[in-house]
Amino acid sequence: MNAAKPKPKVVFEAVAKDFERRGEALRVLDPIDLVVREGEFVCLLGPSGCGKSTLLSIAGGFEPPTAGRVLIDGEPVSAPSPRRVFVFQEYGIFPWASVWDNVALGLRALSKEQQYERIQATIDLVGLTGFEKSYPMELSGGMKQRVGVARALAVAPDVIYMDEPFGALDSLTRLTMRAELIRIWQTRRPTILFVTHDVDESIQLADRVVVFSPRPGRIAGIVEVGLPHPRDLGSSRYGEIKNELYELLGVRHAI
Ligand SMILES: Nc1ncnc2c1ncn2[C@@H]1O[C@H](COP(=O)(O)OP(=O)(O)OP(=O)(O)O)[C@@H](O)[C@H]1O
């Protein structure tokens, strides 16, 4: 008998999106159906312009779909909520605020004592202990991105949307950040939807990789990664998954 599957957390029901361009409708997303389960780490992989960021904005309640709906815990999403947070490529942190104050921003509803505990624990979790009083300009790119991740985690969200959060970092720092993100995800088990156009990044992070076609975005295929963490980047299964993803993206024999 199968073990009970975690329950659906984020459900896309025939979510479609048109934008208007020069008076005409531009179809960005063809109807998308997708069920992301509680605690799952899903990567959305696809070429530039296929609608990945748009789909996240819809799931976050920032952008209405043209058709269909997104359900979270069975409830239709209609507006942003602190239960669901974003981490963007460009850090999204305030240059005029210290690391501590950046992390504190979403916590005003808590008592001073609770805030203090939560902020310190989160800063420790992302490895920024000792830099509480530093300002973003005094930090490296990787550290700034850790502040962005800390700010998102501090509010104890149950869904985290990440839109190419490590895109601006060098390749070694990206590897470190991915490892740290997996460690944090294993500790807290939020549901994560992570957008990337990096095939390796998706295989290193995801339970499942959802591959999108070029605009209008459609799901070209879903690949179950099924490798335990820490992942062996040189294993034959890793190579097979990479080939599958290149195939779905239509770039396996592109060069
Ligand atoms: N607010 C908007 N108004 C009009 N068109 C938009 C708007 N936002 C996005 N688009 C268009 O929708 C399409 C998809 O954009 P989106 O940003 O979702 O793509 P993406 O997959 O995230 O691309 P990238 O990988 O480059 O970030 C693009 O053609 C873009 O021009």
Ligand SMILES: [Mg+2]
């Ligand atoms: Mg984008």
